[in-house]
Amino acid sequence: MSEQDVIRGCILENRECQYEVFRRYAGKMMTVCLRYAPRQMEAEDILQEAFIKVFDNIEKFEHKGSFEGWIRRIVINTALKKFQKIGFQQEQHNLEPYPELPIEPSVYATLHEEELLNLISRLPEGYRVVFNLYAIEGYSHKEIAEMLDIQESTSRSQLVKARKALQEQVLAMQKIAV
Amino acid sequence: MNYRHPIDRIFQKSLENYDSGAGDHIWDNINKYRKQRKKRVIGKVLFYSSLAASLALVVVILQSLEEKTIAPPPAGFYLSGSTASNQPATKEISIVQNVPSSTGGQSRRNVVAPSFASMPSSIEPEELPLRKTMATSLYSGDTDIDISNTPPLPPLQSITAIYDDKRRSSMPKSPECSKFEAPGLRWTLDFLAAPQITFKTLKATDPVDSEYAEIRQQTEKNSSSYTAAVRLGLTTAKGWSLRSGVQFTQINEKFGYSTAQEEKITIINKYDNQGNITGTDTLREKTLQRTVSTNQYKRLDIPLLAGFEWRKGKTGFVVNTGPIFNVSFSTEGKMLTPGLEIVSLSNGEKSHSNHTFKKTLDVGWYAGVAVSLPISPKTQLMVEPHLQFHPASVTQPSHHIKQAYSQAGLSIGLRHSL
Numbered sequence: 020m021s022e023q024d025v026i027r028g029c030i031l032e033n034r035e036c037q038y039e040v041f042r043r044y045a046g047k048m049m050t051v052c053l054r055y056a057p058r059q060m061e062a063e064d065i066l067q068e069a070f071i072k073v074f075d076n077i078e079k080f081e082h083k084g085s086f087e088g089w090i091r092r093i094v095i096n097t098a099l100k101k102f103q104k105i106g107f108q109q110e111q112h113n114l115e116p117y118p119e120l121p122i123e124p125s126v127y128a129t130l131h132e133e134e135l136l137n138l139i140s141r142l143p144e145g146y147r148v149v150f151n152l153y154a155i156e157g158y159s160h161k162e163i164a165e166m167l168d169i170q171e172s173t174s175r176s177q178l179v180k181a182r183k184a185l186q187e188q189v190l191a192m193q194k195i196a197v
Numbered sequence: 198m199n200y201r202h203p204i205d206r207i208f209q210k211s212l213e214n215y216d217s218g219a220g221d222h223i224w225d226n227i228n229k230y231r232k233q234r235k236k237r238v239i240g241k242v243l244f245y246s247s248l249a250a251s252l253a254l255v256v257v258i259l260q261s262l263e264e265k266t267i268a269p270p271p272a273g274f275y276l277s278g279s280t281a282s283n284q285p286a287t288k289e290i291s292i293v294q295n296v297p298s299s300t301g302g303q304s305r306r307n308v309v310a311p312s313f314a315s316m317p318s319s320i321e322p323e324e325l326p327l328r329k330t331m332a333t334s335l336y337s338g339d340t341d342i343d344i345s346n347t348p349p350l351p352p353l354q355s356i357t358a359i360y361d362d363k364r365r366s367s368m369p370k371s372p373e374c375s376k377f378e379a380p381g382l383r384w385t386l387d388f389l390a391a392p393q394i395t396f397k398t399l400k401a402t403d404p405v406d407s408e409y410a411e412i413r414q415q416t417e418k419n420s421s422s423y424t425a426a427v428r429l430g431l432t433t434a435k436g437w438s439l440r441s442g443v444q445f446t447q448i449n450e451k452f453g454y455s456t457a458q459e460e461k462i463t464i465i466n467k468y469d470n471q472g473n474i475t476g477t478d479t480l481r482e483k484t485l486q487r488t489v490s491t492n493q494y495k496r497l498d499i500p501l502l503a504g505f506e507w508r509k510g511k512t513g514f515v516v517n518t519g520p521i522f523n524v525s526f527s528t529e530g531k532m533l534t535p536g537l538e539i540v541s542l543s544n545g546e547k548s549h550s551n552h553t554f555k556k557t558l559d560v561g562w563y564a565g566v567a568v569s570l571p572i573s574p575k576t577q578l579m580v581e582p583h584l585q586f587h588p589a590s591v592t593q594p595s596h597h598i599k600q601a602y603s604q605a606g607l608s609i610g611l612r613h614s615l
Contacts, residue, residue: 038224045219053217057536064595066219067226074231101552132215135208144538154205155212182204 022086029077037074044087045070048094053136054151055098057144069097095156099148099166130189138188146181153178248522252501255439256431381434384615387442389581390425393606395448399598406597409535413598416533417492422448422604424585428500430612438504440517443497443524446585448602450492452531454539455485488539492530494591494602498523500563513569513577523558526591535597553596559589561603569612581608 020028020039028036045066052062052069072093080089130138139147148167152158153174158166160174167174201209397419401410428442463480502519528542532553542553565583572578583606590599 034228041219041224041227045223046216047214049217049219050212050215054212063220063223067223067230070223070227071230074227130211132211135211136215136217139208150208154202155209157209182202185204 026077026080026086029074040073040090041070044090047087048090050132050136051091051094052098054139054155055095055148056101057140057147061101065094065098065101068101069094072097095152138185141188142181142184145177146184149174149177150181150185248501252439252441383432385430385432386613386615387426387428387430387440387579387610388613389428389579389608389610391423391581391583391606391608393422393424393446393585393604395419395422396603396605398601398603402597402599406535409533410598412537413533416452416454418451418453420449420451420491422446422602422606424604424606424608426500426608428502430504432506436506438502438506438515438517440502440504441500444500444521446496446498446604448494448604450494450530451489452492453487453489454533455487456539488531490531492532492542493528495527495529496523496558497525498561502563511571513567515567515569515581516565517567517581517583518564519562521561521563521585521587523561526555526558528554553593554591555593558587558591561585561587561589565608567608572611575614577612577614579608579610579612581610582606583608 020036025036025039025043029040048069049062049066052065053059056062056065069090073090076093080086139150142150149163152163152166153160160171160178163169163174164171399410399414399417401407424444424446426442426444428440428444430438430440432438461482461484463482465478465480466474467476467478469475498521500519500521502517504515504517506513506515508514530542531539532542534540563583563585565581567579567581569577569579585604585606587601587603590596590601592598592600
């Protein structure tokens with residue numbers, strides 16, 4: 020079944036087509052949810068809510084970009100609605116200098132995807148959201164500031180802290196391994 | 198091209214298209230939710246339709262009960278209605294009319310009214326005396342009328358219409374007119390406002406969350422609540438009443454929670470007698486940040502109250518009770534999540550409220566006893582102690598906590614007779 024057929028079927032509330040959409044994209048979207056949620060359970064909640072929105076609004080998909088990209092945006096927005104504003108209240112605007120820790124980027128490359136996801140999930144809420152939006156989704160600080168209703172400087176500082184926290188976690192893992 | 202930090206690139210490359218797999222139980226949940234939602238929508242439509250139908254039925258019954266109490270009009274006042282229609286419609290009626298003819302002043306009999314149904318429906322006022330005479334004659338069975346001294350007869354109109362018009366024009370132009378339509382039915386408009394005491398229930402849906410429920414209880418203190426309502430009421434002569442309108446209720450709470458913010462490390466040097474540093478003491482202090490906010494829970498309801506009214510001297514008493522249907526529910530402020538993170542409850546895209554609280558609440562119940570005293574011929578001062586009982590939770594069924602509010606209050610307001 021082509022993507023067009025599947026979308027058309029979903030508009031007509033055809034359950035087989037809806038399941039096809041779920042089967043094709045749910046796995047990848049689960050990764051997105053796991054990046055934003057602190058635990059598996061919350062990630063599943065987000066995925067469920069996001070797919071309900073996808074099926075409810077599928078007739079609004081305008082075929083301008085990729086269907087996967089459209090679903091991904093819904094998943095991200097759902098995740099943000101669930102977890103945002105957390106941890107930003109106490110954030111100050113001044114950017115403190117954070118020295119880079121001596122870890123070669125190649126060290127990260129040796130880590131499996133599950134381990135990377137695990138590293139992200141252990142980040143504090145605010146760091147995690149900004150790191151996901153900036154580093155993986157590719158949003159600018161200006162866009163993140165608008166999405167999260169925070170200042171650009173807050174977004175920058177959260178990102179720097181997130182990277183530092185990730186480095187610290189990797190260092191700790193290395194120490195345990197040694 | 199924008200510079201990307203190496204860490205960012207590694208995470209992006211590894212996770213952008215990674216498939217973590219999603220269990221079929223999520224698909225089952227999606228299906229279940231969508232089915233339930235469909236049922237809920239159908240249920241709501243049926244519920245509100247039946248509510249509207251019941252309301253209409255009650256009004257119709259009340260009105261028909263009242264119409265039975267209307268005194269019959271004086272005999273012969275109406276020509277229309279049953280009396281007139283009981284006359285044989287096919288009876289031939291003759292009117293003697295002088296028609297100038299070549300044969301001289303001879304009378305000629307003309308059949309003018311074989312049936313009322315065929316009569317036209319408008320008439321000039323100057324024709325009324327003639328028509329009245331005709332009608333009276335018709336009613337009495339005397340069908341021969343000498344109209345030799347009257348102007349030529351225009352097209353004959355509906356006699357029933359004439360007398361309906363005449364009856365209306367003869368009615369006095371006073372407020373008593375309305376009582377003629379349905380005596381005893383009284384419309385009133387109530388304006389009420391009340392301070393309230395709120396009874397809050399915070400219960401964990403699972404024993405695992407009982408600690409969370411306790412923390413929520415400690416961090417959210419009730420401060421005040423109030424309600425305001427506008428109700429339209431219909432009261433029968435026997436005292437039965439039906440009231441409905443809009444009621445706004447706001448519950449205010451104070452949220453307060455302290456979080457450990459930053460660890461402040463102070464190193465204190467130890468000195469010997471010569472002033473040399475012999476050692477250090479490290480003092481670690483955690484600064485606390487207190488987050489406070491005023492939480493507001495606002496609800497807009499439609500009460501549907503059945504009641505009974507009676508008087509004792511000048512004082513009126515009303516007992517009202519019935520369901521309260523919620524139209525909207527909104528929240529503002531802050532609360533703690535089970536992970537003890539402070540989240541916003543304010544409405545909007547970024548609110549945690551969307552996932553925690555319902556947008557419309559289940560049915561509640563209202564009971565009140567009002568005492569009223571006249572302050573003008575049409576206005577009464579009213580005091581109504583009441584209870585608003587809302588057993589259903591304001592949180593979503595999936596939430597960890599069942600949170601419900603009931604209120605008791607003393608409404609003060611005005612009742613205006615329409």
